[in-house]
Amino acid sequence: MKTPNLIYIEMLARNAGEILRAGYEKTHQVEYKSTIDPVTEIDRQAEEFLLKEILDKFPDHHILAEESGIIEGNHDHIWYIDPLDGTVNYAHGIPIFSVSIAYAYKNDLKLATVYDPMRDELFSASRGQGATMNGKPLSASNERELERSLLVTGFPYDMWETANDNLKDYGKFAKLTQGVRRLGSAALDLCYVAAGRFEGFWEQTLQPWDVAGGGLIAEEAGAKVTDINGEENYLSPPISILAAPPILYEKMIKVLNEK
Ligand code: IPD
Ligand code: CA
Ligand code: CA
Numbered sequence: 001m002k003t004p005n006l007i008y009i010e011m012l013a014r015n016a017g018e019i020l021r022a023g024y025e026k027t028h029q030v031e032y033k034s035t036i037d038p039v040t041e042i043d044r045q046a047e048e049f050l051l052k053e054i055l056d057k058f059p060d061h062h063i064l065a066e067e068s069g070i071i072e073g074n075h076d077h078i079w080y081i082d083p084l085d086g087t088v089n090y091a092h093g094i095p096i097f098s099v100s101i102a103y104a105y106k107n108d109l110k111l112a113t114v115y116d117p118m119r120d121e122l123f124s125a126s127r128g129q130g131a132t133m134n135g136k137p138l139s140a141s142n143e144r145e146l147e148r149s150l151l152v153t154g155f156p157y158d159m160w161e162t163a164n165d166n167l168k169d170y171g172k173f174a175k176l177t178q179g180v181r182r183l184g185s186a187a188l189d190l191c192y193v194a195a196g197r198f199e200g201f202w203e204q205t206l207q208p209w210d211v212a213g214g215g216l217i218a219e220e221a222g223a224k225v226t227d228i229n230g231e232e233n234y235l236s237p238p239i240s241i242l243a244a245p246p247i248l249y250e251k252m253i254k255v256l257n258e259k
Helices: 006-023 041-057 087-092 167-174 186-194 208-220 246-257
Strands: 030-034 037-040 061-065 069-071 074-085 098-105 108-116 121-126 131-133 150-153 179-181 200-206 224-226 239-244
Touching: 006 041, 006 098, 006 108, 006 121, 037 041, 037 087, 041 061, 041 074, 041 098, 061 208, 074 087, 074 186, 074 208, 098 186, 098 208, 108 186, 108 208, 121 186, 121 208, 131 186, 131 208, 150 167, 150 186, 167 179, 167 246, 186 200, 186 208, 186 239, 200 208, 200 246, 208 224, 208 239, 224 246, 239 246
Parallel strands: 061 074, 150 179, 150 200
Antiparallel strands: 030 037, 061 069, 074 098, 098 108, 108 121, 121 131, 200 239, 224 239
16 A cells, blocks of 8 residues: 555544543543643553554654654655544543544645544545545535524633633624534534534634544535635644535634624
8 A cells, every 4th residue: 555545544543443432431541731631541542553553554654643743754645643532521531532534645635534432433535535424425514594503613722821712703603503512522523514413613723633634524525614714724823723514604704704
């Protein structure tokens, strides 16, 4: 195999998801990367498994992985790895978390998979080939009105210290829509937009591994995905995300950009 294929990254996600599921009910060693940003031994075990597998097969590829940072390699082939997206939920025994893997060739996302081991839902996409969940095609919502829309968002780990805390936008959308949820896994938030469960998702202050996998899956399901300013390359820092079907996307970006 010279470059990865979808079956390969799906296998990686399922096996890493198995590590998360097996560790879920155990007592965790929680450490803090900042005041409210935790990491457990299971994040590290799942990442170790993924890095070993990928570097065994593709030793010269470049990898961005949450717990290890940058593993230098050929930038034509970039992997984005979040071994456990939803660590706060995981550490509290809330069964909403995922593993997210994406692969880009020459800076264009080509393959993505996000696996929710508690529901056994495997979301995948390959550029130009559509998105699926457990093999069934996905499509974003047909809803056109904000007042009938259920949205999802998230809040940054530095929200205690920053004015960029998303509370103002949260307040605005709470009064324009059917509701705004906070699930705690940006990767799943994007997959739920792909599946038409949520109409839209926005969040600020993210990392590339939070959005690369779910971003391609949402795009391939027909959502428009950019950063919150409308920048199409949502992997270029500073990273934020807006994903919604095109008509709602236009309504949401207007709200996000009004002063
Ligand atoms: C976090 C989750 C959460 C989002 C945070 C992310 P982690 O990732 O995706 O939903 O609001 O900004 O950092 O730390 O659980 O991998
Ligand atoms: Ca994450
Ligand atoms: Ca993580």
